[in-house]
Amino acid sequence: MARISQIEKTTPPSEVSGTEPQSVGFRQREKIIRAATGVFSQKGYDGARVEEIAQRAGLPKGNVLYYYKTKKNLYRVVIEQVLSLWLEALGDISADDDPCDAISKYIRRKLDLSRHYPEASRLFAIEIIGGAPVIGEHLRGRLRDWVAQKGAIFHAWQQEGRMAPIDPAHAFFMIWAVTQTYADFQAQIEAVISPADYDAEVYEKGAPGVTAALVRGLGLSSKKQPLR
Amino acid sequence: MARISQIEKTTPPSEVSGTEPQSVGFRQREKIIRAATGVFSQKGYDGARVEEIAQRAGLPKGNVLYYYKTKKNLYRVVIEQVLSLWLEALGDISADDDPCDAISKYIRRKLDLSRHYPEASRLFAIEIIGGAPVIGEHLRGRLRDWVAQKGAIFHAWQQEGRMAPIDPAHAFFMIWAVTQTYADFQAQIEAVISPADYDAEVYEKGAPGVTAALVRGLGLSSKKQPLR
């Protein structure tokens, strides 16, 4: 479950009103955000119509605008929430960890994210493809720092010969690309393998092999048997 | 040919008129397609405005609609052209090839595509994320067939122990994901590594390591030294 932590500067009608988990506004906002995530992720910002978001949320359009003053503002709230989800999932990778184990877990975490929040993943993708106009700053801030930090750990592992000598940043790009492709390119994958059950086929049958391939590709070894 | 074209109402200036490489129409169409690819790839179908496409092509809006009757039609032409490019690049992989060599070459081909046609890649991505409404049929047809055919080759390699036992289709998904991420997620990658020269940094410095990791991950071996 995604935490709906609403922290916005432009609080709708009056001050901090519908923010308390019990209030009517809170539930409405939740419904709206869920609907908006779905519509934005499929149509992109411009393609999404406020009217459609409202319908999905089971509310009249005017009510949606009541809570989130403008479409743009609503989009910002949604995309930032998705980013939070994404950044949380980055999780921890510690230098003391067993490389193979740590990265396997990380990959699993990312795959779970794709599996359970495919719309969020797609929305994120659309935002990036469009040049990340809204979350660009965050990427250049938090994400960049995270990569720099974890990259140092990778580097250490590489010095010890427990990871292949690949640029740490690119290692992440690979992992992200592969794990997210199952959410973002679901339509293509379905077209190619026509699974009866996408979820099972991909995340249960396919995932182990893919994870193994990534770990092998990154040359990750367990403590007991160092690389080469 | 003049009289014949008069009858057709649905096709702009007759489907066959502006098609000859020398005619005025041909060059105009070319300019329009180029402009449209750029705008569609950045804004998606709905976000793209015909007016903007026209401006980029250096033409009045009316002229664009003159050649491509509707925005939708223009989009179809553009996306199908992109798909052709994508399918062409699939190229040939033969059972007789050395696995390591063949896949390395294939990866390079895909990377070149991302490098030289990033907009096409992004447009393709947007189409897929949106559920592939226009090219879905093609994916279920040509692409699916291609994957089935090449998958058989992978299977043969695996029987010989020259490729890791990963589902062939997923092997392709991995390769596609990784190679396309450099075009599709350029904004994110730039945010993380702030390269002075994206092209050089990614495709010259980063590519070799990434290619190696993929090949290693897929457990591809040259003929001389079989896997395991």
Next chain:
DNA sequence: CTCACTTTTGACCGAATGGTCAACTTTCGG
């Protein structure tokens, strides 16, 4: 040059859509 056809262009139109608003209803502390 003439004539038939193609291409260009900007004015214009109707539909769609984001956003406003005022009237109305619900909620809830005191």
Next chain:
DNA sequence: CCGAAAGTTGACCATTCGGTCAAAAGTGAG
């Protein structure tokens, strides 16, 4: 039970945008 604040609603407005059109300009064969 009262009253103020929060929330609901649909009508309405202004703008945007895809598409049409007619008139003008270009083109090229005979």
